[in-house]
Amino acid sequence: FAAIDPEEFYDFQVHRPTVRLQPGLTRRLEWPRNELSLCRSGERDVVLLLGTEPNLRWRTYAQEILQVCVELGAELLVTLGAFLADVPHTRPAPVSASSTDPDWLTRPGVEPARYEGPTGIVGVLHDAAPAVGLPSLSLWAAAPHYLPSGPNPKVALALLEALRDVVGLEVDTRDMARIAEGWQRRVDEEIAEDPGLADYVRQLEREGTGEPSPMPTADDLVEELERYLREQGRDQGAGG
Structure with missing residues (x-):
């Protein structure tokens, strides 16, 4: 509209x-x-x-979105996203949540997100929402980092289920569940042809169901390398 x-x-x-x-x-x-x-x-x-x-102009963009929310009388802002993590494709995609309202994070089925670092427009929207009196909730599903980028029906299914179970929306997930099953069968067949990758997936399955760790960004890797080089330089200086 x-x-x-x-x-x-x-x-x-x-x-x-x-x-x-x-x-x-x-x-x-x-x-x-x-x-x-x-x-x-x-x-x-x-x-x-x-x-x-x-x-x-991210702040201006966020204000335009929030102004629409206010004019329409919205009661809750919900954003959906996905991130790459060390999770297997054979398990339901874990979903974590963040919110400026701590009450959302104490609800059954909600796993609080612990991510710290660079954010996108979603983070800007959630930061600005309290100023217009709008509660907000961000739901994030973990996607296997070893798969090619592209649509992941299991991630989509997990987010739809979270909307249903956490937010209370009436969402029919049956079609998406069937699509996700077919997608997993195809991925299973492709991975079975790569013994090394198949072993890695089994390792992820054995590692448990703790909160998935996001894969490091390029900036994270550069920062870690710089820190390592600084430490090496100090060690060599002390030894010389």
Whole structure:
């Protein structure tokens, strides 16, 4: 029912508009979009925002989103995301939560997230939400880091189940569950052809069900390398 004008928020050399051919070979230009749509879940109205993280003016972007929430009388802001972690694809994707309202983190079935580090537009939205009186909850599912990037139905299923069980939305997950089963069978077949990877998956299965650790970012690795080199330099200086 609405869209956010991308002009102020995107570097179009990074997120370039796309040319599409239409019947009759006419050309149509598609710009990066953030679209709002409305759906019904039981007795609740749900406003969905689907789009691409902006490059510019994050605080202004967040304020525009929150202004829409206020005008529509929204009662809760929920964001969904996924991160790469050392988890096996053969298990349900673990889901953790963060919130500016500690009451959400004490609810049954909620595993508080312990991540610290760089954040994205989701973090900015949640930081700004209390200023407009809007409670917020962020749900994150762990995805196996050893699989190629792309859609992961088990992660999608875990997030839908969290929306149902934690937030209380009426969500029919049966179709997604069937898709996830077929996806896992295909992944199992591919991994069976790689004995080393199959052994690694079994190792992850044996390591238990503790909170998954996010994979380090490139910045984390550079920082760790610099720290190591500094320590090596001090050791050599002390020895000389």
